[in-house]
Amino acid sequence: MKVFVGFLIGIVASSSIFIPFLISQQKAKYEFGLNAGIVHGMQEATNKIEKKFGEIDSQADYETLYSVKATSVVVVEVNGVKTVRVIN
Numbered sequence: 001m002k003v004f005v006g007f008l009i010g011i012v013a014s015s016s017i018f019i020p021f022l023i024s025q026q027k028a029k030y031e032f033g034l035n036a037g038i039v040h041g042m043q044e045a046t047n048k049i050e051k052k053f054g055e056i057d058s059q060a061d062y063e064t065l066y067s068v069k070a071t072s073v074v075v076v077e078v079n080g081v082k083t084v085r086v087i088n
Contacts, residue, residue, distance in 0.1 A: 042068045049073055050086040062087075 046068055056062065062074035062085070072087045 039068060042066060043071075046071050046073055046086060049084055053084050053086070056085040056087050 056074060056076055060076050060078060062076045065073045065075060065084070067073075070088065074085055074087055075082055076085050077083075
């Protein structure tokens with residue numbers, strides 16, 4: 001009986017340490033996955049914008065909408081028309 005009680009106390013003590021650690025790790029992994037998904041989505045959008053509108057072809061002034069890694073999506077005004085372009 002003493003062994004069983006000791007075993008139970010050991011399980012409770014281990015669980016009280018392990019469960020908060022497990023919960024914190026779950027939150028960290030969730031945040032990591034969320035951020036990775038956001039970056040991936042922005043990169044996919046950038047690739048589609050580049051295919052549709054192309055890269056910036058002039059030294060005109062531009063306004064950066066967002067950047068993903070080394071690529072930026074910018075707004076450029078050419079001949080009075082604003083358009084979206086990509087800078088690699």
